Amino acid sequence: MMKDIIRIEQLRRTFTVGSEEVHALKGISFTICAGEFVSIMGTSGSGKSTLLNIMGCLDRPTAGEYYIDGVAVSQRTKDELSTLRNRKIGFVFQSYNLLPRTSALENVELPLLYNHTISGKERRAKAIRSLAQVGLQDRMAHFPNQLSGGQQQRVAIARALVNDPVILLADEATGNLDTRTSYEIMSLFQQLNSEGKTVAFVTHEADIAAFTGRTIQLRDGYTIKDAPVTMQSAQEALKNYGL
Amino acid sequence: MNILNLFKIASRALLRNKTRAFLTMLGIIIGISSVIAMVSLGQSSSLSISNQISSMGTNLIMVMRGSQRQGGVNFGSSNLQTLTVKDVNAIRSQAKYVSAVSPLVNAGGQLVNGANNWPGSIQGGNSELISIRKYKIESGTNFTEQDVRNSAKVCIIGKTVAKNLFPDGENPLGKSIRFDKIPFKIIGVLESKGQNQMGQDLDDVLIVPYTTVQKRILAITHVHMIMASAQSEEMAGQATREIEAILHASHKIKSGQEDDFSVRTQQEMLEMMSSVTGFMTVLLAAIASISLIVGGIGIMNIMYVTVTERIKEIGLRMSIGAKNKDILLQFLCESIILSLIGGAIGILLGLLLSYGASQGLKWPFIVSIPAVGISFLVCAATGIFFGWYPAKKAASLDPINALRYE
Numbered sequence: 303m304m305k306d307i308i309r310i311e312q313l314r315r316t317f318t319v320g321s322e323e324v325h326a327l328k329g330i331s332f333t334i335c336a337g338e339f340v341s342i343m344g345t346s347g348s349g350k351s352t353l354l355n356i357m358g359c360l361d362r363p364t365a366g367e368y369y370i371d372g373v374a375v376s377q378r379t380k381d382e383l384s385t386l387r388n389r390k391i392g393f394v395f396q397s398y399n400l401l402p403r404t405s406a407l408e409n410v411e412l413p414l415l416y417n418h419t420i421s422g423k424e425r426r427a428k429a430i431r432s433l434a435q436v437g438l439q440d441r442m443a444h445f446p447n448q449l450s451g452g453q454q455q456r457v458a459i460a461r462a463l464v465n466d467p468v469i470l471l472a473d474e475a476t477g478n479l480d481t482r483t484s485y486e487i488m489s490l491f492q493q494l495n496s497e498g499k500t501v502a503f504v505t506h507e508a509d510i511a512a513f514t515g516r517t518i519q520l521r522d523g524y525t526i527k528d529a530p531v532t533m534q535s536a537q538e539a540l541k542n543y544g545l
Numbered sequence: 546m547n548i549l550n551l552f553k554i555a556s557r558a559l560l561r562n563k564t565r566a567f568l569t570m571l572g573i574i575i576g577i578s579s580v581i582a583m584v585s586l587g588q589s590s591s592l593s594i595s596n597q598i599s600s601m602g603t604n605l606i607m608v609m610r611g612s613q614r615q616g617g618v619n620f621g622s623s624n625l626q627t628l629t630v631k632d633v634n635a636i637r638s639q640a641k642y643v644s645a646v647s648p649l650v651n652a653g654g655q656l657v658n659g660a661n662n663w664p665g666s667i668q669g670g671n672s673e674l675i676s677i678r679k680y681k682i683e684s685g686t687n688f689t690e691q692d693v694r695n696s697a698k699v700c701i702i703g704k705t706v707a708k709n710l711f712p713d714g715e716n717p718l719g720k721s722i723r724f725d726k727i728p729f730k731i732i733g734v735l736e737s738k739g740q741n742q743m744g745q746d747l748d749d750v751l752i753v754p755y756t757t758v759q760k761r762i763l764a765i766t767h768v769h770m771i772m773a774s775a776q777s778e779e780m781a782g783q784a785t786r787e788i789e790a791i792l793h794a795s796h797k798i799k800s801g802q803e804d805d806f807s808v809r810t811q812q813e814m815l816e817m818m819s820s821v822t823g824f825m826t827v828l829l830a831a832i833a834s835i836s837l838i839v840g841g842i843g844i845m846n847i848m849y850v851t852v853t854e855r856i857k858e859i860g861l862r863m864s865i866g867a868k869n870k871d872i873l874l875q876f877l878c879e880s881i882i883l884s885l886i887g888g889a890i891g892i893l894l895g896l897l898l899s900y901g902a903s904q905g906l907k908w909p910f911i912v913s914i915p916a917v918g919i920s921f922l923v924c925a926a927t928g929i930f931f932g933w934y935p936a937k938k939a940a941s942l943d944p945i946n947a948l949r950y951e
Contacts (some may be wrong), residue, residue, distance in 0.1 A: 418547040
């Protein structure tokens with residue numbers, strides 16, 4: 303039995319907009335085990351952003367419980383959530399969110415600056431290692447504006463990897479990229495997954511979801527589908543695309 | 546979060562925008578440098594004034610003629626004949642705290658040496674006048690008590706008089722010059738003393754026995770002023786009271802009655818001048834500190850704009866694990882770094898400015914350590930005070946909204 307990285311039990315999230323209550327999540331349950339590559343799909347309004355915020359410890363559920371790496375999240379304070387984000391989660395965003403006029407290396411170092419248990423030397427070494435993991439070891443001194451979109455997203459992935467998180471949370475991480483670069487990025491995710499990283503990939507594109515091993519589909523705050531899929535190789539797709 | 550990381554985060558954020566960081570600092574630089582320059586120049590001007598006054602002798606006591614009333618009519622002081630040689634003698638014999646005393650009788654007129662002439666003012670005194678006035682004889686001799694008794698027609702001249710009457714540079718000693726129609730033999734030349742704080746040339750002087758002025762020039766028996774030296778600076782106050790008591794007795798002035806003389810000390814002048822310059826220093830520093838406040842508001846303004854501009858960055862930092870406190874401290878740290886570096890540059894610039902100005906004005910250069918210290922504290926306080934509100938605003942952002950902010 304694989305270890306549970308994420309366990310979600312009867313998760314509800316209700317927002318109050320004016321006098322009206324909006325139920326974004328209406329009782330969702332699933333588990334993600336270590337080493338899984340899961341895509342979370344859904345149209346806008348399906349609740350996938352809300353789910354991602356809760357999974358990313360940016361938000362707390364109204365009811366139900368969320369465990370990450372065995373830690374129950376719903377009763378944590380804001381500061382404890384920050385520490386959880388820092389130690390257990392690696393975010394990859396659609397728009398990369400790199401700091402401008404800051405070298406790739408310093409961008410990747412950033413999460414470790416908020417972890418006082420890591421020394422300056424260790425920080426540098428870890429950042430170099432994760433840049434090498436995404437194949438950018440020779441671009442470390444480059445600023446974001448000197449990098450292509452795909453390279454910028456790789457820096458962002460390296461940043462997500464640097465604190466050695468239990469899960470990578472990607473939010474439409476290929477949304478700003480052309481098809482070819484999207485495949486490259488998916489190939490990188492697959493490679494990281496094959497090395498043992500757990501990945502949750504939020505997307506609304508079915509062809510991107512095809513590169514994952516399991517799809518959870520949301521609609522109107524419920525899961526309507528949760529099934530394993532045969533993972534297509536992004537490497538293969540890239541080869542075929544080139545033809 | 547550890548301080549080193551905090552400092553690293555803040556300094557990296559500032560270095561991303563060097564031009565803006567510099568412009569933000571500029572306000573503080575100007576504010577601090579003007580405060581430092583003003584205080585420093587104020588202090589050096591008051592030191593230069595008090596140096597000049599001290600060079601005239603802070604133990605100098607001057608007794609002037611006071612106003613006199615007769616039947617309700619105030620006669621002012623210029624025509625009074627209340628001070629006499631008898632008073633001088635009384636002071637000499639009775640005052641314990643006075644080391645030297647001389648009458649002073651002034652007269653003005655044209656000095657002539659052959660084709661050269663110069664408007665001169667004659668000062669008549671006894672042989673002690675030169676030492677009381679802190680003059681030194683460069684060449685020749687002082688006149689003697691004998692000369693005073695004989696109303697001798699001898700004089701001691703200052704450098705300005707010598708230069709104007711003997712423009713060819715010949716030695717004036719032993720030469721004869723005329724004042725009105727009276728010939729005076731030059732027996733001494735004074736060392737140069739320069740100008741006093743009022744810009745008066747102290748070398749434009751001709752000193753003769755007072756009896757000569759009284760009998761041969763003005764035909765009077767009273768004196769215009771009495772000058773005395775206290776034993777020391779510290780005794781100037783006691784000497785003043787002593788002289789007042791002696792003159793009360795010799796002028797038969799009862800207590801409660803208005804004095805017909807007034808006693809001034811150089812010490813009083815010094816105090817008056819230093820209180821004026823002290824006030825000026827405070828005033829200038831106050832005006833300069835307004836620019837410091839403006840500089841602080843500049844920092845606040847930029848930091849405030851920065852927060853809005855960097856909402857996405859703040860969201861990202863929060864998403865990768867920055868606590869609200871970390872964001873608060875980062876922004877606070879940025880504004881403190883800005884104001885402290887600005888302050889340091891401002892202090893250097895201020896010192897440089899006041900050094901340049903004091904060199905130009907030939908004033909002594911003073912580094913006011915308290916002004917530097919206070920400026921530095923003010924900088925840190927400015928950073929915290931004006932950085933607090935923007936930092937608070939940044940820290941209170943919601944990470945979800947901040948991340949999605951466009």
